[in-house]
Amino acid sequence: MTQAPPAPVTEAPVLGAPVDRIDGTAKTTGQARYAAEFDHPGLVHAALVCATVPRARLVGIDTADALAHPGVLTVLTHENAPTMRKSPSPGLPDISTMATATSVTYLNTDEVHWNGQPVAVVVATTSDAAKEAAALVRPSYEPLPATVDFQAALPDARPQKRNPFSPAGGAKGDAEAALATAPVSVDLTFTTPMHHHNAIEPHATTAVWHGDRLTVHECTQTIDWTRRRLAHVFGVPVADVRVLAEFVGGGFGGKGYLWPGTVLAVLAARVTERPVRLALSREEVYRTVGGRTPSTQRVALGSTVDGKLTALVHTSITQLGRIGGWPEQVTSQSRHLYDAEHVLLRQRQVELDALSTTTMRAPGESIGTYALESAVDELAHRLGMDPIELRMRNEPDRNPLGGTRFSHRRLREAYALGAERFGWAERSPEPGSMRDGRWLVGWGVASAYHPAQMFPANVTVRLFADGTVLLRSAFHETGMGQPTTQAQIVAHELGVPFEAVRVEHGDTALPTGPPAGGSMQTASLAASVRAACADLRRSVHGLARRSGSVVGRQRPADLVARDGGLFGPDGGETYAAILSRAGQSRVDAKVGSDTGLGRVTGQLRFAARMVRDGMRWVRASTGAQFCEVRVDPDTGEVRVTRWVGAFDIGTVVNAKTATSQLRGGIVMGIGLALSEETLVDPRTGRIMNPNLSGYHVPVHADVPELDVAFVGDPDPTMPLGVLGAGEVGITGVGGAVANAVFHATGRRVYDLPITLDKLL
Incomplete structure (x- = not known):
């Protein structure tokens, strides 16, 4: 193969420049169209009927009143729905199977597997008519025994299965023995709740059949995988399915899978031989689209009196649905961040009669860094050592597990940059020693980490x-x-x-x-x-x-x-x-x-490269998160008042969009730390706050100006030196906020979110 001529030289470099988005005008003027905004001749509308019990068998479903409602064309149930093919379990070599959300063949079974499972679809000439008729459908159930309480199921946790994309644990030496003999140690338990994505665009599908050819407008993060899964479910050639998603109004992982709404919209279009639009309400998203698993985590650290880690133990228990789910790599960052002499990492899971859990921005690392970085901060406090100094004393030269080289690691530089911009040297180390009038002031810091792949x-x-x-x-x-x-x-x-x-x-x-x-x-x-x-x-x-x-x-x-x-x-x-x-x-x-052949070859190359690179390098974006909070000593109110994030994401392709991505991650992390919590009824498995009035995300008043800085050093093993910015921004945020709250109040919070009652 001949060598390519060198890339042309530019006098005004475009790479890294803060160029405005080319679709900015279309998005801000309403010209950009999303999945629920495409009209087709004869378009009709669908609405879901969702189960209100966690596990049962349908013994009847009364659709008479719904069918009599003006404008209703049909009501599809397990009694009349055409047969669909079951999706295979996720796995290699066909990576498109990773888009499989659940193992349920919707409307082809009389079994209910979770509270919220669709048991009927109403199709009508208008959206209002479909929703009104859906409320008239009356399912009858034979209840079956169900396990829905995560905390109660913890004793039944089993080891998490390994898969190529999510490491399930690891060990070096005898960490428990080293912990028992360490001169200084901490042994802490943390919990995090279930979270939901709440993208600004709720899930929606517009499906059109032309004979056996299917066109789908879909808000998805995986259009090829969606196309292949739909082709499989409906038994048509992949080439006869076209999926369009030019613009997607946020996803954060929740739109990476084939959820029931998409499948049932396509089914309804096939049955009625009309274009069908199914736009989920915010509540229906909670009922039919998975969220982040809750977790309980143990982090135990042992060290010498001068702060050298001798033991690091990080274990977790998370949740899967019996019908599927994506495992969280909660201990991922703990494999790489600290050079401990002895390490034990273990991940376990419980299976519930619940909707599949799924990926959500930095799955594993976002909640794993909260626990790990809180424990490191607690160890620094007990040692009487600056939290940054403790981290730098244990900064590894090679990967602590296995000794693999880092392809690129500039975490020291990120800490130095962030500390200077934040003014960390002015921090008074004693908790409760900094005030601004009546407010208690706290400064916290934590490491950010997210792996890089292709x-x-x-x-x-x-x-x-x-x-x-x-x-x-x-x-x-x-x-x-x-x-x-x-x-x-x-x-x-x-x-x-x-x-x-x-x-x-x-x-x-x-x-x-x-x-x-x-x-x-x-x-x-x-x-x-x-x-x-x-x-x-x-x-x-x-x-x-x-x-x-x-x-x-x-x-x-x-x-x-x-x-x-x-x-x-x-x-x-x-x-x-x-x-x-x-x-x-x-x-x-x-x-x-x-x-x-080209697809198979590409997937084989992908798998081979992933294995080969995993043996040669550890690649990751890293960063240092600096947080200032003010806490009202009388009410427990916490306000984040200042933030500096310094990141090593390799080459910055666009300074404006990269900064926006990192700020978005930090905002989402502030929500994780202070307010976000999906509340699940432990008796019925029903989500009790399936909307933005009960699920609290940060608003403008909750977020200060976010100062984002880059180390700006390319990774020589990645194309153009790019590592990735979308998820590293949320990692470490929960830990930085919790550590700042501890510095302000002297009270360590072990259970997210950090609400008023936990500080009073």
């Missing part, structure tokens, strides 16, 4: 003779600004103006893109985009040689017409001029294949 990504890059470039890939825009960052990468690689790049995405008719999950999308696409641009440069340079052209330096700042032609500033011709001279309207370059 998915396969297919792309096409097309250069036109007019100098414009088109990038095509079925990736996702869930709010992070991905089309903008990928356009910047194309402009950087080809030396064309940013404004000359167009991006098509969010459509399975395009080359298959990666999911928007695991903070992998940017790096995954960057690898393929760079390779495609390199191929394109080779093609253009070949054309130049054959036509006798001289390739000029492609510099966006100087792309000006000279004598009416398109020439570079040094006298050479631009890429566009070379195409024109060669008589070609365009040149294409592609990476990846969407043929059956």
